[in-house]
Amino acid sequence: MSRKVEELNRRLLRARDAIDRAYAEPLDVxxxxxxAHISPAHFSRCFSSVFGETPHRYLQRRRVERSMFLLRETERSVTDVCFAVGFASLGSFSRTFREIVGESPSAYRRGHGPVVVPGCVQMAQFRISHRRAAPLSLT
Structure with a gap:
């Protein structure tokens, strides 16, 4: 791997880490x-090539992952969860949640109570793949 490719990968990882840290804030490309100190168009192309999804879709997926935790583990309303994870409207949150998870936020909450397993196992089970892989089985 060339030095130039390594540097680009480091920049992309820094940008992805920034998304992970600030997922609830208003972020744009x-x-x-x-x-990453890269032009927006070049960044989008490189990010998609390296991580297999656009930066926007990655951000949406991270927000939905966090909302899944909040819906399972808290009594906060769906609207409150929606705004807490950074969505601007309940409609866009519900639509995106359904696209990624396959059910509405309310249905997800009804079907998934608090999880009583180690945190590392929870993270592995509920991590959403952009390829829509099935969650790990705990049995």
């Missing part, structure tokens, strides 16, 4: 690309 130019702001994330600035973290």
């Amino acid at each position: 130019p702001a994330i690309a600035a973290v």
Whole structure:
């Protein structure tokens, strides 16, 4: 691997880490690309090539993953969870949640109570793959 490719990968990882840290804040591609010191168009192409999804879709997936935890583990309303994870509207949250998870936030909450397993196992089970892989079985 060339030095240039390694540097680009480091920049992309820095940008992805920034998304993970600030998922609940208003983020757009130019702001994330600035973290990587790359133009927005080039950043989007490289991010998609390396991680297999667009930066926007990655951000949405991270927000939905966090909302899944909040819906399972807290009594907060769906609307409160929606805004807590960074979505601007309940409609976009519900639509995105259904696209990624396969059911509405309310249905997810009804079918998934608090999980009583070690945190590392929870993270592995509920991590959403952009390829829609089935969750790990705990049995």
